[in-house]
Amino acid sequence: MESTVEQKQKWEDLVLESFVNIVKSPDGDFTAIGQLAQLINDDNNFAVMVDFLSNQKQCKEAFVNRPRLGNVDLQKLSQLPQNTLGCNYAKHMIKNNLTPLQVTSVQNDSQFLNAHLGETHDIWHIVTGFDTSIIGEIELQSFCAEQLHCSRFFVSLLTKNLLKTIVYDIEKSHQYLEAIARGWLMAKQAQPLFGVQWNTLWDLPLEKIRRDFNIKIDER
Amino acid sequence: MESTVEQKQKWEDLVLESFVNIVKSPDGDFTAIGQLAQLINDDNNFAVMVDFLSNQKQCKEAFVNRPRLGNVDLQKLSQLPQNTLGCNYAKHMIKNNLTPLQVTSVQNDSQFLNAHLGETHDIWHIVTGFDTSIIGEIELQSFCAEQLHCSRFFVSLLTKNLLKTIVYDIEKSHQYLEAIARGWLMAKQAQPLFGVQWNTLWDLPLEKIRRDFNIKIDER
Numbered sequence: 198m199e200s201t202v203e204q205k206q207k208w209e210d211l212v213l214e215s216f217v218n219i220v221k222s223p224d225g226d227f228t229a230i231g232q233l234a235q236l237i238n239d240d241n242n243f244a245v246m247v248d249f250l251s252n253q254k255q256c257k258e259a260f261v262n263r264p265r266l267g268n269v270d271l272q273k274l275s276q277l278p279q280n281t282l283g284c285n286y287a288k289h290m291i292k293n294n295l296t297p298l299q300v301t302s303v304q305n306d307s308q309f310l311n312a313h314l315g316e317t318h319d320i321w322h323i324v325t326g327f328d329t330s331i332i333g334e335i336e337l338q339s340f341c342a343e344q345l346h347c348s349r350f351f352v353s354l355l356t357k358n359l360l361k362t363i364v365y366d367i368e369k370s371h372q373y374l375e376a377i378a379r380g381w382l383m384a385k386q387a388q389p390l391f392g393v394q395w396n397t398l399w400d401l402p403l404e405k406i407r408r409d410f411n412i413k414i415d416e417r
Numbered sequence: 418m419e420s421t422v423e424q425k426q427k428w429e430d431l432v433l434e435s436f437v438n439i440v441k442s443p444d445g446d447f448t449a450i451g452q453l454a455q456l457i458n459d460d461n462n463f464a465v466m467v468d469f470l471s472n473q474k475q476c477k478e479a480f481v482n483r484p485r486l487g488n489v490d491l492q493k494l495s496q497l498p499q500n501t502l503g504c505n506y507a508k509h510m511i512k513n514n515l516t517p518l519q520v521t522s523v524q525n526d527s528q529f530l531n532a533h534l535g536e537t538h539d540i541w542h543i544v545t546g547f548d549t550s551i552i553g554e555i556e557l558q559s560f561c562a563e564q565l566h567c568s569r570f571f572v573s574l575l576t577k578n579l580l581k582t583i584v585y586d587i588e589k590s591h592q593y594l595e596a597i598a599r600g601w602l603m604a605k606q607a608q609p610l611f612g613v614q615w616n617t618l619w620d621l622p623l624e625k626i627r628r629d630f631n632i633k634i635d636e637r
Contacts, residue, residue: 209584213440216580217433242587342594349583352590356579360436363573364429367462370572374562374601381598 212236219357224331237349243307249346259392263309266316266396269297274399282406283399286323293329320395326414332376339380344389387411432456439577444551457569463527469566479612483529486536486616489517494619502626503619506543513549540615546634552596559600564609607632
């Protein structure tokens with residue numbers, strides 16, 4: 198039988214190996230991302246995030262109420278006025294050929310955390326104004342890393358993106374680090390986006406939501 | 418004979434291997450850092466930095482005048498008034514048991530860039546106020562990455578520090594990313610520290626130097 202030390206060592210080696218794989222894969226290779234995620238999203242990391250988030254009222258309540266997005270009718274949302282969250286979200290999803298994640302039931306805080314982050318990720322894109330280009334994704338990864346305090350998943354995505362610039366194109370590193378700083382600062386100033394019952398806000402103007410959450414979009 | 422593609426592939430594999438090694442080494446392991454530096458500090462990366470820096474007057478002039486630090490008498494500097502750059506630098510060096518790098522002659526812009534950055538690194542610590550703790554080092558690495566535009570060396574140090582949190586202690590990631598954002602913002606606001614003839618400024622008050630370079634030290 199393996200000792201805990203041996204198991205830990207094996208896990209560390211697997212994580213590093215998985216990093217080497219993901220760096221060699223093209224941006225947005227979901228198989229490589231999925232393999233890394235499976236390895237690094239461990240119970241302990243989720244538990245630490247749940248603990249941290251529980252210090253904030255809205256997030257703490259979310260672990261009690263477990264707000265879920267439910268079924269989303271993109272066609273219906275896209276008929277809402279153009280300035281609403283719902284219309285902007287629907288257009289983003291349709292334009293990027295994305296479908297809302299299927300609703301799955303959750304049994305505990307970690308499962309809720311994971312499901313909630315997954316199903317609201319594209320809403321975070323809309324509310325923060327960070328697009329789905331590699332720069333927009335890095336900005337949002339940094340935003341998530343700040344607001345979730347120590348998400349091994351989002352820190353890993355940031356790190357593999359930096360590692361890619363080192364190996365393949367160092368001239369990109371400046372705009373990547375700029376994106377990290379920008380996402381980080383926005384997240385620090387903003388109210389938490391975790392734990393929001395977003396499907397009650399579809400018909401509100403996006404500008405009002407950004408004001409309410411203190412999301413400050415700077416000029417580029 | 419190896420093709421260019423095969424050589425590039427081999428280099429990429431060596432860089433990733435070197436990253437795995439440095440992540441497994443303790444913080445401040447200069448052997449592992451040296452091995453990585455030797456691999457990644459290539460002529461092309463230096464050339465791109467020289468090009469970028471040459472767009473700024475002070476830096477452009479530095480490639481002509483090649484200001485060097487020369488011999489530094491720490492005991493003498495430590496006798497200067499306590500508020501001076503020289504006294505603060507000397508005390509920092511003595512306290513950390515550091516000796517100024519030996520002067521070596523340089524033959525071209527890349528060699529000057531490398532020598533200048535090496536011999537003034539601890540002056541950058543003093544002027545920015547970033548200490549030699551791991552957090553202070555990350556703040557300064559980020560500052561350097563911003564001001565040098567695309568230094569593969571400094572981006573590598575930042576990346577290996579993030580990778581270490583992923584493998585060994587994810588709870589440190591928040592303060593590491595906070596340090597990256599802080600160093601980055603200070604560097605963006607500040608005048609370039611590259612190319613300064615620092616040994617003419619020893620007897621100036623540190624506060625004046627920080628004002629002149631627009632270095633804004635925030636409260637922690």
